[in-house]
Amino acid sequence: MTFSTQKEIPVTETLEFQSEARQLLQLMIHSIYSNKDVFLRELVSNASDALDKLRLETYRDKDLEADTSDLHIELETDPVARTLTVRDNGIGMTRDEVVSLIGTIAKSGTAELLAKLRETKDSAASADLIGQFGVGFYSSFMVADKVTLVTRRAGADEGVRWESAGEGTYTIEPAEDAPQGTSVVLHLKPEDTEDKLYDYASPAKVREVVKRYSDFITWPIRMAKAAPAEESDESTDGELETVNSMKALWARSASEVTEDELTEFYRHVSHDWSPPLETIRLQAEGTFEYQALLFLPSRAPFDLFMRDARRGVQLYVKRVFIMDDCEALVPEYLRFVKGVVDAQDLSLNVSREILQQDRQIELIRRRLVRKVLSTVKALEPEKYRTFWTEFGKAVKEGLVSDAGNRDSILEICSFPSTHSADEPTRLADYVARMKDGQEHIYYLTGESRQAIENSPHLEAFRAKDYEVLVLTDPIDEMWVDAVEGFEGKQFQSVAKGQLDLDEQESEHTEEFKPLLDWMTTALGDTVKEVRLSSRLTTSPACIVGDEHDLTPTLEKMYRAMGQELPPVKRILELNPTHPLVAGLRTAHTERGADDPRLTETAQLMHDMALLAEGGDLPDPAKFVKVLASRLEQAL
Template sequence: MVSSVETLEFQAETRQLLRLVIHSIYSNKDIFLRELISNASDALDKLRLESLTDSSLAGIDTDDLHIALEVDADARTLTVRDNGVGMSRDDLVDLIGTIAKSGTAGLLEKIKESQDAATAENLIGQFGVGFYSAFMVADRVTVLTRRVGTESGTRWESDGEGTYELQAVDGLPVGTSVTLHLKPADSEDGLADYLSGSKIRQIVKQYSDFIRWPIRMAPEQAAAEGESAPEPETLNSMKALWARPRAEVAEEEYNEFYQQISHDWLAPAETIHMRAEGAFEYEALLFIPAQAPFDLFSRESRRGVQLYVKRVFIMDDCEALMPDYLRFVKGVVDAHDLSLNVSREILQHDRQIHGVRRRLVKKVLGALKDMQAKDTERYAKVWGEFGRALKEGLIEDTDNTKALLELVSAASTHDPEEPTTLRAYVERMKDGQDAIYYLTGETRAMVENSPHMEALTAKGYEVLILTDPVDEVWVDRVPDFDGHRLQSIAKGQVDLDGEADGDEAGDAEKAKREEEFAGLLPWLTDALSAHVKQVRLSSRLTTSAACIVGEAHDVTPTLEKMYRAMGQELPTVKRILELNPTHPLVTALRTAHGANAQDPALAEIAELVHGSALLAEGGDLPDPARFTRLLTDHLARTL
């Protein structure tokens, strides 16, 4: 009995991606075979794992799991066949007919914007949709597959234009075969001869040599009559790179293995090869990438390294082995003493895994520290790519706060071009300076032009310029570095005169000013009570009339906005208005208040001073229309 054929349409995003893959993404068409072999390897891994964990599959034969490449020169077909887990009809629809992942629109936009073919290939590989690359070399693709544990199989076929066909098929073996009906050799695409054994060997060696399953190809010449058929040729080495001594592994081998597991075709910035022996034995081969993946800060991004047990693949993205802030680290951990039946839930509570995780983290942070000391240029690039993620560790990982602080690199007023470490900042601190000064903000320009910077700049104090959103959080979680507290120059009291010399003349001058403004300050506090908790004199201003500051433990306005953007409402925090006692506007306001405290124009000027201070720090006015009207009215009176 022959079943009917269904014709279905690709999802709209899938059609867009197909067009991009076929016509504009891959500069190297050889990539298609790498992607299909990688998919076949995943299917074999899944079958091995399911046979170990699903009792209904206990009788499945997994002794000869492999990938077979079959060429038919007459029919111009190339088939990639595996005896892995296989797919059901629904799997085919979900995995090939639909891109069933969030972020598709963003991915397509990034690919379209990319002017670099290598970057576009990297995005495609990371997103896991390399199957579509088959249509670069084939004008039709046929998939025959049967899911393990099912009786019937499915045929999938498409020309990649907009629709695909599905048909139930009986009698298929478990596994998947992908047959590419190759375009004519003389087509305008300029195809290489993918029916050539030497070409296929070259591609497999270059891209798939470390696949753990044998990749076999039938001999090109059939056996002579009366002779036994020659054995299939195994094309890949299948070497477990992590199990070999480091001295025996060439850098090129490390790079090839990294490219295979990460789909990042740049060489890694750092390779970490380690072996632990004793009560719990394992090998680890970790890589710090040279560039961040496009989805580094996406919730759906892949996190964690691959876990093997005695060279048997257990799971991808083992989050229990690597903290979230090191999610960019790629690699393999091969444990000798875990059960093959281990689950993600078990790993979360396994003491041995926690111990492995601690050692891996220290190894990665140590490698970054060594890079920082020995190759500052390379480290600067790595920090530029992953610094924001690493700073998340200052919030999450209190055990490694000291090591992470040593790695922090930040812009500062010391050098407009080169960032600084906290260690270098401390070495440059002025005599008598106790605190490490910093200011957070949206951009470097906003921070540098902030009124809060004026007195510190004038007196030669260095200020860290922190513009990452995560900076708003970690600086409040870290009390000090090397015994020096971290002090926001926009929060609390900043007494530069007292810190610099503490002389009695300075104290006397401060007392005199407090007395001169004794009438104005409480009046202003009352007049602006809807917006501020206090008005006081400032020691941090030299040219601006006023600035807004918070108490030492107040939430910053930027952090408040971040929480609200995430749907978390916070109680309104009133802040402090500081006045520059030497500014002409402030001294004139003091004089006018002394002459006639009841003048209604004074309250309006107080609103303008407060609003101007808000705008100077990049804040939002409580009533922009009223501020504009008051400003224009007072400007008109002066003309």
């Protein structure tokens, strides 16, 4: 496969950066970071990616005219000219790719990135954001007042030369003699005589940065061989030496890898400047061999809940990079997991479509999931709290989508409950606190903890000191219907079905039967039944659903997604001990069912119950008019 040379392009063009790119450049140029080394880590990582992509492309396209005989990264310093060059002979770029990848930040969340970079006062956090949003190339302008990039796509006849001082424009022109790959020349800012820590024209400094941040890169990183007096910053002309170990961390035993190496490798695969929360190793031997080195991040990425966010781990086959973001290896609810899987028996030409059908990939996926879930379960309390705060909402999606691992997911879930206002509870702890004879795990869903705690549905549970899970995440509306139970205890909504919490209900059934029958008919367009309640102690009424009814919140969600649903009639429950309900029964007995004021009162009682649970009135204006009239009469 060859790439045709671009035709009819002016010798040199001056183009403007996209507005977001200009703002980002200015932040890079004028911001001061305590650790500027991040720029070199990002450029070396980009070069490594380019080499990975070229090798994969040559496996897939046997006709690609590309030299793969000595793939490597080369670093060159010139203390006199104050330049640092990062060069690779990888896949390279076409002119259009240069414009789209460098002149434009073609990534969702750019506005959020800029806002966060402006707000953060923490230099480490700033570096994290640079990598996290995939804009590592721009970090070059932290140390350089001009950057020159020369690149030629493998198989193309002509290269491209790009240059910018980061002032809002860049020039681009053909480069006929460009070698395959990409060369980035940083024209470094004037030397800071007071701060020798950041002299990136010094070979010793560059070696130090490579050893610290890029030692694990699987491609050779070469520099001019150092002279015996290393501190002199002179080198032996013409001789190159490899300055990184090139040892794949996942292929080394745990005792051979330091925490610092693991942290830097995590940063390389995740673009997250924070250290990982936990490291997970996995190795399978026998008929099907693979190795995995996975990480649980210590904080959620900005795009965790964005629909177009990239997810998955890196896939290698026999140490050959195959693809980033291999979604087939990690289910969506574990999309925050980062790392590498290296399989021995897959084809090097494997595609994303083939992976989805591959039996070996499915076996790896199952074991990775089990290992991640068991690792989370075993986390020490402080780490677990961090994990659940950052990723709990995503993990709960697995209760809906992954029936095979539902029990294991439930074991690592925590939920707010009425037991504590500050600390969520794990289900095992809830079950341990259950009262004698309690058969269900009680819960209530709603938009906020405050709304749930003020709900009339909780009155009897609070009075009898039953613990209730307080579920406020949208995904909670989904999983409670999908999950059968936990440790033999079924989940029961306190706002659904008939609850047997109080014997008073049966005591009053006969005397209230005429009122209940009449109200069921009078409110027939709105409710399916009116009955006495065992869940109320102070409120006159509440609205509940049948055991298998959609909750009002879930009904709203489906309608918002454009799904047409038949109207859901719910049940109005009355508190027989409340003066308003008792008075309505007396009035109904004395005046009969034809009194329009009784019908009006019944409707008011229904609407008040609807408001108490945070529902929407079908006719707010009518409710206000009737209520105002009643208040006026009371005065």
